[in-house]
Amino acid sequence: MSATIEARIWRGGAAGKFETFSVPRRESQTVLDVVTFIQRKLDPTLSYRFACRVGMCGSCAMTVNGRPRWTCRTHVARLGDGPLTVEPLANLPRIKDLAVDMAPFFDKWAKAGGKFVPSAAEGADFARVEPESEARRQADAGIECIGCAVCYSACDLVSWNPDYLGPAALNRAWTLVNDVRDGGQEARLSAVAGDAGCHACHSQQSCREHCPKSLNPTASIAGLKRASLRAAWKGGA
Amino acid sequence: MNRPHRNHPAWWAFAVHRLSGLALALFLPLHFWALGQAIGGEAALDGFLRWTENPLAKFAETGLVVLLAAHLAGGLRVLAIEFLPWSPRQKAAVAVSAGFALAAGLLFLFNVGVA
Amino acid sequence: MNFRARAETIAWGAQRASAAVLGVCVLVHLATILYAVRGGLTAAEILGRTRGSAALALFYGLFVVAVSIHAPLGLRTIARETFGWRGGALDLAAAAVAVFLVWFGWRAVGGLFG
Ligand code: HEM
Numbered sequence: 230m231s232a233t234i235e236a237r238i239w240r241g242g243a244a245g246k247f248e249t250f251s252v253p254r255r256e257s258q259t260v261l262d263v264v265t266f267i268q269r270k271l272d273p274t275l276s277y278r279f280a281c282r283v284g285m286c287g288s289c290a291m292t293v294n295g296r297p298r299w300t301c302r303t304h305v306a307r308l309g310d311g312p313l314t315v316e317p318l319a320n321l322p323r324i325k326d327l328a329v330d331m332a333p334f335f336d337k338w339a340k341a342g343g344k345f346v347p348s349a350a351e352g353a354d355f356a357r358v359e360p361e362s363e364a365r366r367q368a369d370a371g372i373e374c375i376g377c378a379v380c381y382s383a384c385d386l387v388s389w390n391p392d393y394l395g396p397a398a399l400n401r402a403w404t405l406v407n408d409v410r411d412g413g414q415e416a417r418l419s420a421v422a423g424d425a426g427c428h429a430c431h432s433q434q435s436c437r438e439h440c441p442k443s444l445n446p447t448a449s450i451a452g453l454k455r456a457s458l459r460a461a462w463k464g465g466a
Numbered sequence: 467m468n469r470p471h472r473n474h475p476a477w478w479a480f481a482v483h484r485l486s487g488l489a490l491a492l493f494l495p496l497h498f499w500a501l502g503q504a505i506g507g508e509a510a511l512d513g514f515l516r517w518t519e520n521p522l523a524k525f526a527e528t529g530l531v532v533l534l535a536a537h538l539a540g541g542l543r544v545l546a547i548e549f550l551p552w553s554p555r556q557k558a559a560v561a562v563s564a565g566f567a568l569a570a571g572l573l574f575l576f577n578v579g580v581a
Numbered sequence: 582m583n584f585r586a587r588a589e590t591i592a593w594g595a596q597r598a599s600a601a602v603l604g605v606c607v608l609v610h611l612a613t614i615l616y617a618v619r620g621g622l623t624a625a626e627i628l629g630r631t632r633g634s635a636a637l638a639l640f641y642g643l644f645v646v647a648v649s650i651h652a653p654l655g656l657r658t659i660a661r662e663t664f665g666w667r668g669g670a671l672d673l674a675a676a677a678v679a680v681f682l683v684w685f686g687w688r689a690v691g692g693l694f695g
Pocket residue numbers: 430431432483484485486487488490491494537538539540541542544545597600601603604605607608648651652654655656658659
């Protein structure tokens with residue numbers, strides 16, 4: 230391993246260019262450490278986002294050597310000896326340098342019925358959900374999402390159809406479809422069905438391949454496809 | 467070259483499935499037209515079949531058999547993902563699909579060659 | 582469910598249901614091809630198998646219907662994702678392809694089995 234890392238960093242917004250920095254190699258160094266080193270020691274005008282540094286908040290995702298990754302948990306040593314290329318996430322508007330506008334990503338969570346709709350009246354007793362029930366287990370499988378947009382950035386459908394809700398929003402909807410306390414299922418299935426929703430997904434699994442939390446949006450989306458087909462078959466408003 | 471984030475078996479399986487589906491759909495009218503030769507009687511159909519005996523047609527036919535087998539196996543794979551409980555053996559499913567398509571192609575070549 | 586969501590969902594279901602039917606049809610078809618090409622194809626041989634066989638005519642008639650549902654819906658998806666073509670005109674074009682395939686396919690089946 231060379232003593233320094235040659236880091237190519239995207240500068241500018243939609244229009245811009247790569248700028249190369251030399252960063253000393255350290256032990257257990259993450260991609261976020263490299264970016265932070267540049268910002269602290271070499272060029273304080275570099276813009277990027279992070280918060281927790283331990284893989285919990287989901288704010289530090291960037292495109293690293295062509296793949297979307299959470300940078301705070303991606304070790305430089307594991308990427309090999311070549312130059313390190315860091316760009317903003319794909320499929321989202323670039324604001325400046327490594328920061329993208331996350332609004333379209335989260336707007337789609339709302340569009341996909343990602344909000345819990347309580348069915349019980351206020352003050353009602355706690356709902357009892359068996360931990361071993363099928364619905365609870367389906368919800369459990371998708372619930373650890375940190376909202377990092379890595380999957381969204383890896384998804385072909387998002388790049389082909391800007392309206393496509395994307396793996397994270399659909400995965401969120403699936404956890405709620407399996408929430409027995411929720412009273413908004415009819416509207417949710419309407420929102421997620423169709424050619425900008427779950428039925429557009431071709432199961433290429435780039436989302437599943439890249440999700441840093443090892444979630445499986447492809448499987449969640451398959452669940453939505455079946456649930457909405459059942460609802461469409463039965464008819465209703 | 468393809469972008470790095472697409473370089474995994476399930477993505478390549480998707481690409482093969484799409485291209486084979488497209489090719490089959492474009493070929494289908496041709497196939498119906500060829501079979502429709504039978505309307506003109508046995509001689510007309512035979513005339514067409516003699517034509518297909520040239521090596522180029524044989525080559526194209528083998529390609530079509532491989533595409534059909536690949537699309538079939540890949541399609542069953544997609545249906546399994548969508549309608550069956552998730553299987554962690556995704557790479558194996560892609561490999562089996564590819565193996566099935568190659569085997570169909572080889573068997574076709576072998577059977578044609580025996581003629 | 583609203584109309585649009587329901588229509589798209591049913592279209593997806595029809596594409597998958599026809600795919601399942603095709604799965605069986607194509608397996609049978611592939612096995613037939615691999616068997617039939619041994620020793621070369623002649624019209625007499627093909628027509629000897631097909632002429633007057635109601636069961637085979639029914640099978641291939643169904644095969645044509647399934648592929649005429651499956652392929653246009655698949656092409657519609659490709660048109661949307663590759664060219665960004667959406668809306669009523671695309672749906673109409675897909676329906677036209679479906680009608681053409683049923684007609685052309687049944688015409689061929691008629692020739693072989695009639
Ligand atoms: C062997 C039986 C078949 C099965 C099981 C099958 C299955 C499938 C499935 C599941 C899809 C959806 C793929 C996706 O959304 O990712 C698909 C797409 C497609 N199929 Fe088939 N299919 C079969 C036969 C055929 C035939 C005979 C044709 C053409 C004549 C055809 C043409 C297409 C086309 C054009 C697409 C669209 C490709 C895409 O969306 O990527 N298929 N098929």
